[in-house]
Amino acid sequence: MTTLFISDLHLDERHPQITELFLHFLATEAREADALYILGDLFEFWSGDDIRNTLNNSVKNGLKALTDDGIKCFLVKGNRDFLISKRFAKETGVTILGDYTAIDLDGQQVLIAHGDTFCTLDEKYQAFRTAVNIPWRQKLFTCLPIFVREAIADKIRGKSQQGNQQKSMAIMDVTESEVVNKMQEYHCDILIHGHTHKPNIHDVQLSADKLGKRIVLGDWFDQGSVLIWRDGQYDLQQRAFLKDV
Template identity: 50%
Template sequence: MATLFIADLHLQTEEPAITAGFLRFLQGEARHADALYILGDLFEAWIGDEDPNPLHREIASALKTLVDSGVPCFFIHGNRDFLLGKRYARDCGMTLLAEETVLDLHGRRMLIMHGDTLCTDDTGYLAFRAKVHTPWIQTLFLALPLFIRSRIAAKMRAGSKAANSSKSMTIMDVNPQAVVSVMKKHQVQWLIHGHTHRPDVHDLAVNGEPAHRVVLGAWHTEGSMIKVTPEGVELIAFPF
């Protein structure tokens, strides 16, 4: 048995191949797991749990089927779907987790997170993140009619894309000191995250001991998962 981790699927109606691949994953590999952890950006955008988008209902049904089969599912918010709430999580059968969560898997103490807060060199993004995570701003946004929220979200995505096009790849990657700091904070030797879309396994030292940072890939042209078993930790790419 294995515990599986995925992130950065960015599901949207315009990318049916990714949706189809995810549904096959839920019906196949995930059915044999001890648990499934989704580390954010499951959806490209999220404007409210009451959004009637058929894709959202399809995904909720598939995740609920997985959970009902005996595989618990856990979710950490990403920078794209940070407004996903308790109502939708309940529809999926998912358990919402804190943005920094520590697990003990087979004797390994592991910190899991989306990863955007590790990109501390991108000060512009962190300032924007702080603003949109302000509770009163979220409450105000969610009180708007859905069609207005949709327009705002589209404008924000376009703005984000334009801003990122002018940033260096280094700025948009994690800051090494931020990585060590958060691992020291939680007293872990393993960190699993997504967000950067740069799948890899990085070896480092934390408190003078060997440590590891495992980064999930985005589901652009293939799937990406991390499989944790008693034997080891694997980063695996697979076709849709």
């Protein structure tokens, strides 16, 4: 059984090479898998399920073709695409998951998440996250005209980039104690997440005599990043842009 994990593509019309690689991935490698998990920030910013443009339509069509072929596809919403909702799920066949989900992979309990909730030292971000995930605020935002929503999204992106430049790497990374607490809460020895854009496989001291693993997915800014889980073994790999092949 083969399960694929990706995150942090940040699909945007300004970076067509990422979209091209993702659509190629959906049409080829993902078709050979049993399931695909997208762990947040598929889009640079998602302003509402009702927005239709070339990028959104092509991505939705690619996902629908994948799920129509019987490949299970799951999505954890990230901090950039938290407004993805039921309409997107219906149009693509993708199943939307919560912030934390424990899944069974070849008899191994694995916790999956976007990863932003582990960055508890970044108090300003956590306050922002709490504010924008209030249901009535999200509903109000999606009632605004599309051009207003996109203008707000551009402003949020600008402030986020500026703010991150002023933060230390330690603040923007995960808090180890929060990782351990969640892995223990969900009884999982392995955690897979994205968000930090720092692909790696870390040891996690879950107890005095138990060592777990934290697998961090990479972003797709300079290449694709794919975690392949097959028959109890996992491998974090890169994929070159099509024009670089």
